[in-house]
Amino acid sequence: MATHRISSLPIAISTSLSLPSKRRDYRLALPFTSLYGTRLLLKPSNLSCFVTKHHSSTTATVSLSLPTAKPERATSEKSPIWSARSIKSFAMAELEARKLKYPNTGTEALLMGILVEGTSHAAKFLRANGITLFKVREETVNLLGKSDMYFFSPEHPPLTEQAQKVLDWAVDEKLKSGESGEITTTYLLLGIWSQKESAGHKILATFGFNDEKAKELAKFLNNDIVLNYK
Numbered sequence: 001m002a003t004h005r006i007s008s009l010p011i012a013i014s015t016s017l018s019l020p021s022k023r024r025d026y027r028l029a030l031p032f033t034s035l036y037g038t039r040l041l042l043k044p045s046n047l048s049c050f051v052t053k054h055h056s057s058t059t060a061t062v063s064l065s066l067p068t069a070k071p072e073r074a075t076s077e078k079s080p081i082w083s084a085r086s087i088k089s090f091a092m093a094e095l096e097a098r099k100l101k102y103p104n105t106g107t108e109a110l111l112m113g114i115l116v117e118g119t120s121h122a123a124k125f126l127r128a129n130g131i132t133l134f135k136v137r138e139e140t141v142n143l144l145g146k147s148d149m150y151f152f153s154p155e156h157p158p159l160t161e162q163a164q165k166v167l168d169w170a171v172d173e174k175l176k177s178g179e180s181g182e183i184t185t186t187y188l189l190l191g192i193w194s195q196k197e198s199a200g201h202k203i204l205a206t207f208g209f210n211d212e213k214a215k216e217l218a219k220f221l222n223n224d225i226v227l228n229y230k
Contacts, residue, residue, distance in 0.1 A: 066090050068171065069164050080174045083182035083224065085120045090188075092116035097157040100140065101147035106160040107192045107200025108140045120185040121220050131207045139203045162198040166191035179222045186221050190214055 066082055082090075093113030097105045114123050115133040126132075147153075159167070170187035192200040193214050 066167050067159060067164065069168055080171065080181075080183050083184050085117055085224065086183055086185050086188055089113040089117040089120070089185050094156055096137070098153040098155075100137075101149075101151050101153050102144070103147075103151070103153060103157060104160045105157045105163055106144075107163050107166055107195055107198040108136070108144065108203055109157075110163055110166060110188060111192055111200045111203060112136050112140070114185050114189055117185070119225065121224050122185040122189040122217070124225070125217055125220075126189070126209075129208065129213065131204070131209065135207060136203055139206055140199065143199055143202060162195045162200075165195055166198075166200075169194050173221075177222065181222055184221065184224045186217060186224070190218060190221070 065079075066087065090110070090113060093109040093111075094105050096112040096116065097109040100109075102109070112133060114120065115126060115131075115136060117123060166188065169191040170183050173187060173190075174183045192198065193204060193209065195201050
């Protein structure tokens with residue numbers, strides 16, 4: 001299986017697939033990202049791939065997106081793109097759900113995913129307010145309980161209805177803002193807070209997150225930390 005990695009800006013990814021009889025080169029073009037200098041492993045399930053063949057070569061253009069309950073957005077060129085940190089946070093959320101052996105990826109898993117990714121402004125804001133991965137994971141088990149030890153989560157646990165609303169809320173708010181650029185993890189975190197009855201909201205509230213802190217965080221909706229490695 002070919003592995004695609006984001007390594008720097010601007011992004012240029014080249015992978016190759018060796019076959020017994022011949023070799024083909026795949027050139028992948030990815031959107032610009034605010035994440036600089038960090039490698040991000042992406043599984044094919046998170047990639048929308050359009051392949052065009054030209055004689056002996058194959059060219060593929062890859063766009064990155066997260067699940068949406070609004071199918072028209074999947075093919076819309078006007079739909080904003082997610083930042084690399086947001087996509088990685090989502091992937092880590094799925095992993096956290098699997099670690100806890102939960103059948104679905106819920107808002108609590110999205111919250112843990114943001115903290116596991118760890119480099120975004122949203123993650124740093126949470127830690128600065130005493131909300132850590134260990135505390136969130138412990139509170140998740142207290143709130144939702146433990147899964148059966150013999151249960152195995154699917155490779156990609158489907159989103160709960162509330163978790164899907166978080167993703168759609170983030171896209172809606174980005175469109176309303178009229179700002180260019182990517183959908184940052186701050187949108188993701190405030191989307192969790194917007195779902196008042198969700199486990200993620202309840203966990204945040206347990207650790208002192210409130211509307212005032214949400215307003216403070218909202219100031220950085222369209223900005224994120226840029227990592228420079230020299």
